[in-house]
Amino acid sequence: MKPKLTILLFNMLALSISISPTVYAKSVVIINPNEFQLSPNGKPLELNVQMKKGEIFNPNLGKFDEVELRQYLDGNSQNTENNSLVAPTIRTQPEAYLKVQLNNKLDNDECKKQDDHNTPHCFNNTNLHTHGLAVNPGYFKKPDSKDTGIASDNVFINIKPNTSQPFQFEIPKNHPAGTFWYHPHLHGSTALQVSSGMVGALIVEGNRFPKIDNNNVVQVGDIDILLKDTDEKILMFQQIQYNKNGKIDDYSxxxxxxxxxxxxxxxxxxGLVLGKLEMTQNKFSRWRMIHGGVRDTLGLIIKELPNSADFSDDKVIQQCREYGEFIDNKENKDIEKITRFNQLKSINFNTFAHDGITMAETQPTKLSVLQPGYRQDALISFPTVNKYCVFDTKLNDKNEINKNISNKLTAQLSENHDLYAKLINWVDVKKSTEREINIQTYLANQAKQKELPTQIINQIAKNDLSAFAPYKSLENEQVKNNKQELNFHIGNGFKISNKINDMDESKAYTGKQEDVRYLNFKTTDDSSYIDEWNLTSTLGGHPFHIHVNPFQIQEILNEKDEDVSGNPSNGGQYDVQFNNLKHVWKDTIFVPKGYTVITRTQYDNNLLGDFVLHCHILDHEDQGMMQDVRICDPNESLEICKARPFAGDTPKIQHSHH
Incomplete structure (x- = not known):
């Protein structure tokens, strides 16, 4: 039976772009998604894929849209009414074995093999990807003639309707604690299923303390130990799509x-539209922000609503929309309203982690840019009991996913969009007697409570978080022959080339052995096995994502060949989304047309195997903007590495590319 669900969303009467003066009822509080309860006896989490009925509020029409969408449900929970249009959160730890039983309970839609596997297809077939986890990309236990084996982060598996697949993810001992996520990754149906809301947070929690020897940090710790008592907000941003019938049946x-x-x-x-977050005055909260959508760029900014402490919920929504949702395009520039919006006080995102990886410092910013696949962890505090509006703001064209190409494509909030900003949610702040302190003081106080060494406390007070940054910098490492190039291109398909700025040799995904990108093989006797990647795009902007292996940003060169990844206050070039990313570790990075993104990565020889890289605009990936990758054993020759069938452990009957 398909569970019936009524999603509690913001309930108000009709609002149009011109903003209705009256809004009725109250906003629903945004709470953290349900969480899987780990079994004490080691039983796997039961993750069901099935259709679910529900409602999503549509503010422009002032009504609930009834929907029936593919969803992840907790198979161990008897109360499906508590599930929203977002999957349950999974928590795990380093050195843990995360066990998941994925049960595909969707109807058999008689999926037929496509002549072109880059034509989206098989929308009820699925699999499971743990985005950002540095784990085995193959099998924990290889399949045989008797069973399907136990998969790890194997995206080549095709789990058909009315079948199940066990997974076991071995989280390495040295794995970073941080914010990750999970979603389906079957080539041909990924975008449709993610657009249905099949996404969930995956949190690796750490309790490791940093260690000092002779005034040197000899073992990094987890920033989680400083934030155990800090309020936590898990925020999954989604663009859930559906047609007039409330469904998403195909790629139309x-x-x-x-x-x-x-x-x-x-x-x-x-799963909530225009909901409210509850905060306490002058108390920091950890926001784990995850972009779980397919193609929209988010430019998040928090604005204080003046003299709003006693506003009702409906008045907050009305005022926030009046401040930001006004017509602004090339024909209609309302300078007065733009000035009024910009004069509102902005609240800092004190960002301390990108893509689940703690940085060496916190970075205060008024604008938090999230591209599909990005995660950011930030500490946020609100100094007054006024209400606050959280907007998705307009960026310039080059920073948007759907930048204007030949006047055909328009981003949601690109320069050609009518609205100046779009309200996402708002914040209700409760009065407290806490005094306002800065982020460094807050973290240093937390370190004192944990009785960390004085040296580390002093470092934290100076905004030095190097004792919690899990990866060493590769900036001074020598890279000789190990260089990789990649270019995204759209032209007679969605393609990737192994040369920067190249259109002629670009290819759509083939799944063929000869088109695999081989990495980590020995090129010289003294090679360091560190690769430097140069990433470009010749049409549109594309978020580059590679599985298993994070990378460190070295430079991001704009159209003028200027490095925009530095700090503009220290003489660097200004860029709305790339400033302060120099030497930051990530697993997904946006590559605008005309830019060159230079990264470095060092492969983990304990995680050899086959996986993919791709554009994280997932309909681009489904239609060919993906490439097979193999990490070779550095002790074997390239010829031996190439001789093994790609994803050869996956049985043909279960292989997504057969």
């Missing part, structure tokens, strides 16, 4: 790049 709702913008729908947080 996705293939048009302007489909989300034209829908005039609102980004949801944990």
């Amino acid at each position: 709702e996705l293939e048009n790049p302007t489909s989300w913008a034209k829908s005039s729908r609102y980004t949801s947080i944990n």
Whole structure:
């Protein structure tokens, strides 16, 4: 039986772009998604994939849209009414064995093999990807003639309707603690299933303390130990798409790049549209922000609503929308309203981690840019009991996913969009007697409570978090022959080339052995096995994502060949989304047309195997903007590495590319 669910979303009467003066009822509080309860006897989590009925509020029409969408459900929970249009959160730890039983309970849609596997297909077939985890990309236990084996982060598995697949993810001892996520990754159906809301947070929690020897940090710790008692907000940003019948049956709702913008729908947080977050005055909260959508760029900014402490919920929504959701395009520039918006006080995102990896410092910013696949952890505090509006703001064209190409594509909030900003949610602040302190003082106080060494406390007070940054910098490492190039291109398909700025030799995904990218093989006797990657795009902007292996940003060169990854206050070039990313570790990075993103990565020889890299605009990936990758054993020759069948452990009957 398909569970019936009524999603509690913001309930108000009709609002149009011109803003209705009256809004009725109250906003629903945004709470953290349900969490899987780990079994004490080691039983796997039961993750069911099935259709679910529900409702999503549509502010522009002032009504609930009834939907029936593919969803992840907790198979161990008897109360499906508590599930929202976001999957349950999974928590795990370093050195843990995360066990998941994925049960595909979707109807058999008689999926037929496509002549072109880059034509989206098999929408009820699925699999499971743990985005950002540095884990085995193959099998924990290889399949045989008797069973399907136990998979790890193997994206080549095709789990058909009415079948199940066990997974076991061995989290390495040295794995970073941080914010990750999980979603389906079957080539051909990924975008449709993620657009349905099949995404969930995956949190690796750490309790390791840093260690000092002779005034040197000899073992890094987890920043989690400083934040055990800090309020936590898990925020999954989604663009849930559906047609007029409340369903998403095929790619007709996705293939048009302007489909989300034209829908005039609102980004949801944990399944809620225009909900409210509850905070306490001058108390820091950890926001774990995850972009679990397919193609929208988010430019998040928090604005204080003046003299709003006693505003009702409906008045907050009305005022926030009046401040930001005004017409602003090339024909209609309302300088007065733009000035009024910009004069509102902005609250800092004190960002301390990108893509689940703690940085060597906190970075205060008024604008938090999230591209699909990005995660950011930030500490946020609100100094007054006024209400606060959280907007998705307009960026310039080059920083948007759907930048204007030949006047055909329009980003949701690009320069050609009518709205100056779009409200996502708002914040209700409760009065407290806490005094306002800065982020460094807060973290240093937390370190004192944990009785950390004085040296580390002093470092934290100076905004030095190097004792909690899990990866050493590769900036001074020598890279000789180990260099990789990649270019994204759209032209007669969605393609990737192994040369920067190259259109002629670009290819759509083939799944063939001869098109695999081989890495980590020995090129010289003294080679360091560190690769430097140069990433470009010749049409549009694309978020580059590689599985298993994070990378460190070295430089991001704009159209003028200027490095924009530095700090503009120290003489660096200004860039709305790339400033302060120099030497930051990530697993997903946006590559605008005309830019060159230079990264370095060092492969873990304990995680050899086959996986993929791709554009994280997932309909681009489904249609060919993906490439097979193999990490070779550095002790074997390239010829031996190439001789093994790609993803050869996956049985043909279960292989997604057969």
